Amino acid sequence: MENNKNKILVTGGAGYIGSHTCIALHEAGYEVVIYDNLSNSSQEAINRVSSLIGKPIEFIEGDIRDADSLRQVFAAQPFFGVIHFAGLKAVGESVTEPLMYYDNNVSGTITLLKIMAEYEVKNFVFSSSATVYGDPEILPINEDSQRSCTNPYGQSKLTVEHILEDLAVSDNHWNLITLRYFNPVGAHPSGQIGEDPNDIPNNLMPYISQVAVGKLDQLSIFGNDYPTVDGTGVRDFIHVTDLAAGHVAALNYLESQTPAVGFLPINLGTGKGTSVLELLRAFSAVSGQDIPFQFAARRAGDIASCYASADKAKELLGWQASLSITDMCQDSWRWQSMNPNGYNLA
Template sequence: MEYILLTGGAGYIGSHTALELVNAGFNVISFDNFSNSSNEALNRVEQLSGKSIISIEGDIRDAAALRQVFTHHTISAVVHFAGLKAVGESTQLPLHYYDNNVAGTVTLCQVMREFQVKKLVFSSSATVYGDAKQVPIPESAPRSATNPYGQSKLMIEHILEDLVAAEPDWGITLLRYFNPVGAHASGRIGENPNGIPNNLMPFIAQVAVGKREQLSVFGNDYATHDGTGVRDYIHVVDLALGHVKALQYLTKNSGITAINLGTGIGYSVLDMVNAFSQTNKVAVPYQIVARRPGDIATCYAHPDKAAQLLGWQAEKTLEDMVRDSWHWQSSNPNGYS
């Protein structure tokens, strides 16, 4: 039996992708160190799908642990989610981010090569565009990064490009995510951050459910329609389906391809707060505070390449995003615990 290996498969995007993959007929193994995830997410994926998922605890920096997985299972491709992802934390702990994200990816690729597994879907990020000079942002835009998290993603992109230049039989897709939000419509799986959320939507949801007093909006003096930062928010289920399409694309294509996964629509922080309040009929108190270092004014995707190459486009609306976020948070006020 052939398997798709998901590194970080128990995380927010990993667990939603695991569900869409098994629904599409793939067999899935999750390899996760549970530093920012819960095995309960995978238990719930099994309940939702009626299919079993192999869950292995391990760290991508541990080559011996990875070799065990490849030795005991036939892996046809890897979807690589495992990575630390908090922009603010990365500025405090840069070595930790480079070790985990960059060194971990190199180890993963070395073990993949040993076992002649050369199909890889990599979780990249719109942060590789830095403070983009044009929006919507095409894949051809110049790359730079404004923080160590983004820098780690950009370094990995360069490493994978060098790998394919040296060994053209690899097939690698760099999926540059914009801002994933929402949860599965069942309310059974969703975003479950450790401690204080780094992302906007779980913070809004935790304020709405009473876990936090108010939302801090970082800056209201950007050159946007209401002064708050504008981002391309994409429903996590749409994002997960993009990974299914990327894997199907790699069955027929080699080389390396960068593809944006976004909606092509920008919403501001206050747009998100207001949509959440109105759709879900809950109050979200907020205060305006100083800008965060490294934040940019506007960032949204040019999404056409995904439609052309993968036959994929985002289907879910802003209302779907805020409704599903609230359904998850209100059904699971303490996450998976």
């Protein structure tokens, strides 16, 4: 079966970053098939993506650890490549449930790659993370920085990166781009899709927005004694729609590469650090809401500062982040105020 250069399988496409990327792919002329087990996402997100792009999006409910299900997907239609988002992502949960994280994130990816090899689909964009850099020795962090991890979630991402490196050495027909995200925030400007965490949010922006909308009482800021501009942690926040555009740029790059690129790691970040307090003030200004907070002790495994060198993405992919902290806060607030209960319509 000859590969269709426009057809992309998006695993985990119903999730936060996946859903935004599906829209960006559609706008760039790609045909998208979502494969997701809905364990940490919602059918409603897929419905809204379909509404935003003005046509039904093909959705197959399935698990990346299910080889037979994946085989049926690849046997039924030709794909140019796979963007692989399907993975568990809560750092704290990974510490208490490490086997679950290694089973899903590592074993699941191995199963997916095996089936891709069977069907000669060898273009792969992997959703990695800046957590693979651990506590950075030098800022900004570039792709050659030393990798180490402080939790099983990060370790699962790094393990997959090692697998991809070995795969590229074993077979020079693979195109394996690993995109190392920094801190995705924001939402689609329509307010129709956004980050919808189960239970208490693990990430800062949805926590701030749920305090702003009155769903949570106050924000706890972990650590105010870091060696940073105001004592709070500094991170490289990137708008999710900028991030989505980075995946399209990666696919476009792969289409033009002969011979194959092998294993290629690329940071997606803004190159600028913003502290927790700076983000909090920006969100308060945009939303007009007072956001109560308290300082708490540092969390184990947290680091003081983390921001990217995004030069490689600009040089190779022609991509750079364009949206500001204000944009990120405005879009997060629009999503949260329009959808106080996320995708739960009850």
